[in-house]
Amino acid sequence: MNKFKNKIIFLLKYFIHFLIRLYFASLKFHHLNKMGRDTKFIYCFYHQNIFMLVKLAHFYRKVKKSTFISKHQDADLLDFVLRKNGFITFRTDGLHFNPSTFKKLLESKQQEYSPFISVDGPVGVNKKINLGPIFLAKKFNFAIKIIFIKADRYWQLKSWDQHVLPKLFTTLHVKFSKGFVINEKENWRGELANFKDFFSEQEAIFLKEINQGD
Numbered sequence: 749m750n751k752f753k754n755k756i757i758f759l760l761k762y763f764i765h766f767l768i769r770l771y772f773a774s775l776k777f778h779h780l781n782k783m784g785r786d787t788k789f790i791y792c793f794y795h796q797n798i799f800m801l802v803k804l805a806h807f808y809r810k811v812k813k814s815t816f817i818s819k820h821q822d823a824d825l826l827d828f829v830l831r832k833n834g835f836i837t838f839r840t841d842g843l844h845f846n847p848s849t850f851k852k853l854l855e856s857k858q859q860e861y862s863p864f865i866s867v868d869g870p871v872g873v874n875k876k877i878n879l880g881p882i883f884l885a886k887k888f889n890f891a892i893k894i895i896f897i898k899a900d901r902y903w904q905l906k907s908w909d910q911h912v913l914p915k916l917f918t919t920l921h922v923k924f925s926k927g928f929v930i931n932e933k934e935n936w937r938g939e940l941a942n943f944k945d946f947f948s949e950q951e952a953i954f955l956k957e958i959n960q961g962d
Contacts, residue, residue, distance in 0.1 A: 761828045768829060772803045774916045780923035780957055783808055789862055789927060790888075792881045793895040795869035796909040798826070800897050800920055802833055809834040812861040816840050836861060863890070867947070874909045877947060882930070882939050891927035894947060896954040921958050925950040 791813075793801055805813060811834065817827045819839040827837050863884060867877045885892050898921045899914035914920060928946045931939060 761825060764825060765829055765832055768802070769806075771916070772806065775803055775914055776919050777804075777807065778919050778921045780921065780954070783811060783924055785811070788890055789893045790881055790884050790890045791862055791864045791893050791895050791924075792867045793864070793897070794875055794909070795866040795872070796874065796911045797895075797897050798866070799911065799913055800899065801864070801895065802829055803920065804895070804897060804922060805830065805833040805835060812836075813864055814838065814861040815864040835864070863888075864895075867894075868909070877940070877944050879936060879940055882936065882943055885928075885930045886932070886939075889930075891929045892943070893927055894925040894950055896923045896925065896951060897921065898955075898958060921954075923954045923957070925954075 813835045815830060815835050815837055817823050817830065817837045817839055823839075827839070830837055865880055865884065867881055868875055872878055881892050884890065899912060899918050900921075901915040901918040903913045903915065905911040905913065925946075928943055931942070934942065
């Protein structure tokens with residue numbers, strides 16, 4: 749019975765992934781700039797944009813990418829879809845990155861994988877930037893780039909992150925910020941405050957550029 753159940757689940761994952769690919773085919777990108785090939789960055793984004801990020805990941809599927817996914821069963825489908833779009837994934841317990849996870853992340857860094865992490869996840873307050881990106885940047889001596897992505901038309905779910913689902917045949921505007929370089933002499937709280945200011949500044953520039961293009 750378990751073998752049959754696992755086979756059904758496996759087939760369902762592929763079927764859902766196929767439907768997602770069809771859905772993504774209706775979306776188009778407006779790139780304000782390109783990602784580039786430098787692997788010395790951590791890429792950050794709002795948790796509400798993960799679904800659109802999968803579409804972006806497929807566009808950059810030849811780029812080596814890594815990310816954290818909850819061990820919870822609810823995240824199994826997302827894990828499957830991300831791996832199908834060029835990610836290697838590390839399953840974690842909530843906000844805690846255990847030593848085993850860090851070891852794998854270090855190994856992926858040595859293989860030139862770029863970590864992708866939400867600034868307000870996995871279960872935080874929507875758009876409230878946490879210490880995760882700063883911690884990883886200090887730990888592995890990476891600069892941070894922010895991925896801004898916005899759909900012209902979308903549905904918004906009533907989830908904690910107000911998750912965004914772009915409507916069919918809409919345009920996704922995408923921009924990668926310039927790099928935020930960690931100051932090793934700054935304390936955690938000061939570095940987080942600096943990053944929040946940087947994030948707000950870069951987001952304002954992104955939104956202004958989109959509005960000018962309309």
